Amino acid sequence: MLQIQLIIEDKERVLRGLKKKRLKDAEKYIQEIIELDQKRKQLITQSNEIKNNINVLSKQIGDLFKSEKKEEAEKLKPTSIELKGREAQIDTELKHIETALHNTLVLLPNLPHSSVPDGACAEENEIVFQYGNIPVLSSDALCHWDLADKYGIINFELGVKLTGAGFPVYRGKGAKLQRALINFFLDEALKNDYIEIEPPVLVNEDSGFGTGQLPDKDGQMYYVEKDQLYLIPTAEVPITNIYRDVILKENELPVKNCGYTLCFRREAGSYGKEVRGLNRLHQFDKVEIVQIVRPEESYEVIEEMREYVASLLKMLELPFRTVKLCGGDMSFASALTYDMEVYSAAQKRWLEVSSVSNFETFQTNRLKCRFKDKNGKTLLTHSLNGSALALPRIVAALLENNQAERGIKIPPVLVPYTGFEWID
RNA sequence: GGAGAGAUGGCAGAGUGGUUGAAUGCGGCGGUCUUGAAAACCGUUGUACCUUAACAGGUACCGGGGGUUCGAAUCCCUCUCUCUCCGCCA
Incomplete structure (x- = not known):
């Protein structure tokens, strides 16, 4: 499996290599991978932010329970539940993106070394x-x-x-x-x-x-x-x-x-x-x-x-x-x-x-x-x-x-x- | 195949719902001491991902997957594996 980082950093080299390997539709795959990866990063960032919010809230609720402020704690719960719902949505989408990314990435053959002769058969x-x-x-x-x-x-x-x-x-x-x-x-x-x-x-x-x-x-x-x-x-x-x-x-x-x-x-x-x-x-x-x-x-x-x-x-x-x-x-x-x-x-x-x-x-x-x-x-x-x-x-x-x-x-x-x- | 027990960091081994990425010991790395080494003492010690020019910050991971909960290493379900006993067997 090729490293995504290489595909992003040196797209031209990857494309040259894939062509030498006679892969069809290489441009299409590469474009798809780059787009999916961008989307993936966005979603991870969003998901992480929400998770962070939930973690902070949970700690607050825990502290409130400890100091016997139960009503205040109960008031915070709905916010956390709502955040969790949003996170679930994002995570589902993220899973789809990651599967798609993986499935495409796995279709790409390794790049040939520069000394490999060009040829089809x-x-x-x-x-x-x-x-x-x-x-x-x-x-x-x-x-x-x-x-x-x-x-x-x-x-x-x-x-x-x-x-x-x-x-x-x-x-x-x-x-x-x-x-x-x-x-x-x-x-x-x-x-x-x-x-x-x-x-x-x-x-x-x-x-x-x-x-x-x-x-x-x-x-x-x-x-x-x-x-x-x-x-x-x-x-x-x-x-x-x-x-x-x-x-x-x-x-x-x-x-x-x-x-x-x-x-x-x-x-x-x-x-x-x-x-x-x-x-x-x-x-x-x-x-x-x-x-x-x-x-x-x-x-x-x-x-x-x-x-x-x-x-x-x-x-x-x-x-x-x-x-x-x-x-x-x-x-x-x-x-x-x-x-x-x-x-x-x-x-x-x-x-x-x-x-x-x-x-x-x-x-x-x-x-x-x-x-x-x-x-x-x-x-x-x-x-x-x-x-x-x-x-x-x-x-x-x-x-x-x-x-x-x-x-x-x-x-x-x-x-x-x-x-x-x-x-x- | 049947019954039971278990799976926590490189290893050993605590932890049974709230700053626990996780005590403690060993090992590893760095340092002090030493002519050098050992011992002793001090410090440090996982992986992956996201944000960032960088400093830094965040997220996930306690066999795998799913669930309950505001919150899970800790509770529930499920799978896999390991150990003990029984059965079978090269």
């Missing part, structure tokens, strides 16, 4: 880095869903039987590979000073709102109606919400957390080759990294996180590229996002395996995650997160890129975790 993203050689496979190379079937390690049909499409069953070395990747990713994160968190995978509405999934992506989360809980689409939600309504001490920053969780996404509206095999699942495994940092450090930190994710891909010997998303392709809450894409050689496409974002104060403003700076002033922190990494597409690329006559070669760095060198 994925084609206009900027490739900032590419690593590794694109493997050239023989003509009979298989896509990962066929390899999964060939070696009996992932069963998509069985998932359909148990649950539905997008819920694969991993078996034997396939299951072990999952476990190996999770542990590898967590261990690497710990080496880089992240504190491991194992959070709940169901969260309440406040948490969904805190990280921006609600109300924006309501339809993308599984919802347990009976208990009013959401299945998390990413560990970002519970982990970042740890810091909801928290005022951190200066020396507690930066907060570096990582966590492995299952992630659940309804992916309503997806279809075709996009969802084939492991490309897009309803349930998948992911290790997430989250940082809460001082505002002035967040753009250094995002580079550090990007490098860290790149290092994982290098260790796994996967060719990848780093893409800086353009304004129109960025997520609602982000100010700067790098996508990391691995090349999946049989499908001959780049698969997004990580998204590293700086949210600046967009999340922390909702979360009320603040810190006291050296001067004792309370300021909003900046929040960042990134996948490090999401498993399915890594597995897809590993299977496809490493296929050989004998079987599928496990990258050396994973062998200590899998206990085997080949899937055959």
Whole structure:
């Protein structure tokens, strides 16, 4: 959520940013917010004055009762009652204004960082880095869903039987590979000073709102109606919400957390080759990294996180590229996002395996995650997160890129975790 | 799931209708003392919002929401959570 103060103080900058994010009717929203906020302030001032009058009267009445001047006290009561009626009116109006203001404010996406390229869609993203050689496979190379079937390690049909499409069953070395990747990713994160968190995978509405999934992506989360809980689409939600309504001490920053969780996404509206095999699942495994940092450090930190994710891909010997998303392709809450894409050689496409974002104060403003700076002033922190990494597409690329006559070669760095060198 | 008890400031813990944003203790910060530190003593110590150029003033917040009252941390309703006992259970 954007800060109202920024909208009022630097309307032009906000408008420029919203346009870069391709928000329609930005002027209309901004105008509305400014007007609503003015009205809001007026009403608060009026309400406060009346409340003050009531408080003064109440004290007088109390004093009169104490000094046994009951009749005089009784005479003051009607005034107070009348004031209260007026206050109630103003408060009702104020509530309406505040709801309207909030509802509009929540529609505004975060402003993109100045370095974000202008553009409307994925084609206009900027490739900032590419690593590794694109493997050239023989003509009979298989896509990962066929390899999964060939070696009996992932069963998509069985998932359909148990649950539905997008819920694969991993078996034997396939299951072990999952476990190996999770542990590898967590261990690497710990080496880089992240504190491991194992959070709940169901969260309440406040948490969904805190990280921006609600109300924006309501339809993308599984919802347990009976208990009013959401299945998390990413560990970002519970982990970042740890810091909801928290005022951190200066020396507690930066907060570096990582966590492995299952992630659940309804992916309503997806279809075709996009969802084939492991490309897009309803349930998948992911290790997430989250940082809460001082505002002035967040753009250094995002580079550090990007490098860290790149290092994982290098260790796994996967060719990848780093893409800086353009304004129109960025997520609602982000100010700067790098996508990391691995090349999946049989499908001959780049698969997004990580998204590293700086949210600046967009999340922390909702979360009320603040810190006291050296001067004792309370300021909003900046929040960042990134996948490090999401498993399915890594597995897809590993299977496809490493296929050989004998079987599928496990990258050396994973062998200590899998206990085997080949899937055959 | 059933019965009972409870939820107060960073923590502990008073307060059951009238200057109570809230006693007291601990902790934190500043100071005196000290070569330095500790102890002791003195002072200070929440968040958000509104008005103001500023000084300053005002409002709200004692788990959340609603109500009674001129006035609520205090009374009533409701929800959530915690604890104890019973039941069930990995």
